[in-house]
Amino acid sequence: MSIWSQPTGSLIVDPTPTIKNYARIAGDGYYIRGLLRTLWLSLATTALAALLALPLSWWIVRRAGRFRGLILTLVLIPMVCGALLPTLGLMNLLGPLGVINGTLKSLGLIDRSWKLLGNQTGILIGLVHAFLPLMVLPLVSALDRLPRDVEGAAMSLGAKRLQVWRRIILPLSAPGLIAGSALVFCAALTSFVTPLLLGQGKVATFATMAYQQASLVLDWPFASALAMVMLAILALIGTAAWGAQKWAAET
Amino acid sequence: MVPPPMTSYLKIDAIGKSYGTTRVLHDVRLDVAPGDFTVLLGPSGCGKSTLLRIIAGLLDSDSGKLVLQGDDITALPAWDRDIGLVFQNYALFPHMTVAENVAFGLDMRNLPKAEIKARVAEALDAVRLGDLGDRKPAALSGGQQQRVAIARAIAIKPRLLLLDEPLSNLDAVLRASVRTELRDLHDRTGITTIMVTHDQAEALSIADRVVLMNEGRIVQNDTPEGIYREPASAFAASFLGSPPANLFPLPTASAAQTTGWTPPPAVAGHLGTDALLALRPEALKLTEEPTPHALPAHLKRIEFQGADRLAHVEALGHPLIVRLSDDQTLTRPDVWLTLPDTPRVFSKTTGALIAPATKG
Ligand SMILES: Nc1ncnc2c1ncn2[C@@H]1O[C@H](COP(=O)(O)OP(=O)(O)O)[C@@H](O)[C@H]1O
Ligand SMILES: [Mg+2]
16 A cells, blocks of 8 residues: 555545655655654664663562562563553653653642653653563563572672672673663564654654645655555564574573 | 690680671670691581671671681671681572683683683682583482582681581482591691581581581580590580480489498489489490499490490480490390499589589
């Protein structure tokens, strides 16, 4: 369908094969910028999620003890609630009169509200919050396979905390980290509700653009061209993750 | 004669540790002499591993002090202690080869490549694994993995080598030979070693000093022979030996008389008091004819153990085990039990030694 076309102002699809939808994506700075912005947001989400999930997962596996089940459940809740409700909740937290700004102001830490909605910061917070579980779960299962006491063994051999992480924990959690990164990246790339609500229509991502075309402009062929680009990126990520897993297994 | 002051290589000074409200170590004090092979022996859950982790610096004590070679190391982080540690489950790094595992501690010390290579080879040779350096730990047997763990710990030339139940994951045949090898390795390298075990036979056979622990306290610190022959508590008597000493509660004088038992003079005074006799199976003798001071007993069963035969008897309603001499035959169930002249007497309630009075 993405190779069909639809004349401006018409709702009739012209089924003659054409690449003009793709040409439009490539040629229009608006879409290229949207694509780059989406890639950057997904990448940043992945990096932040990894940074948060690594210590969290390690703590869950090694230190949480009998609270493990409870904490895992808490971590998973955003995932089972769907995208909408947690995002609406976040809007309450992040808004100019929201909990975060309110608290910071009443503590006298800031004079003017931080702008956390309607920009990339808000979207980033929302994406990390929504997809953290996708990073935590594979990491927890990878760290579960860490033999007992390897950290202690490394420390007794002279490794400081950072060296223990770099030489022991990170290499051994690589499979989980790769799987989690691929999942979070793909989820962030295709996520729609979070950028729409937290971006408040001011930040266009690839998914919101496709939505616009499909539901508002009603240019279905162009919307499917946008979707195809996204699919191609997903396939690329999948292949890369698979390659990275193989590489990690060998080294 | 005043004994010379003991040179203490490692001084464990009133170390205490609690988990929540449970006290796991009660002011543990221990001096380890340089070059000694010390075994921490005690039942499971008595705090041996906890103490070992505190010495290694992997766990903080709540109170007390550790002094190694004159330096207070209590607050020193594990990575600065130069203490080699071998875990019960080996804790090898699965993503590294055997050689990389052994090299890890040397890498951390930023030694030159050539020296690392030489010391890895030396450590692997010491545990006779010279040709397995390129394997991953998963491709090794349990016994080999354990040698790697030992090689990794000794490669750093540690000031102290700690071993937590190193033999418990090996099968019985391997255990006996690795025991000998561990002792050989210690004698060759001269590294002051502390090993943890719950197996008394292992402790007696390998140690210079056996440090017996119970419920978070050190209850005796002695040579293997000393702790076996002169247990300081009923617990020590009943924990060491296979089978361990019989704990025989003394009857009242009248009960003894009714059974027709005239106890040896050293025992007679304790009749009817809060007293137990600790009787080693090999210190008892069974006869079919009465001897002076023998206790009438009933033979229930003879257990054949290869080199040994153990007679299960009952005297005054209490079960006892007697090691029989090679050539002895017993045909009748009614037998006489001869006790040693001066058996060790302990308090039934506290387990403390009552007689003979301790020397010095
Ligand atoms: N992390 C912990 N939290 C709570 N209790 C613990 C912990 N580790 C050990 N214990 C308790 O401390 C006691 C001593 O344990 P441990 O030193 O492992 O004994 P051992 O090595 O002699 O078998 C045990 O009763 C054990 O249950
Ligand atoms: Mg233990």
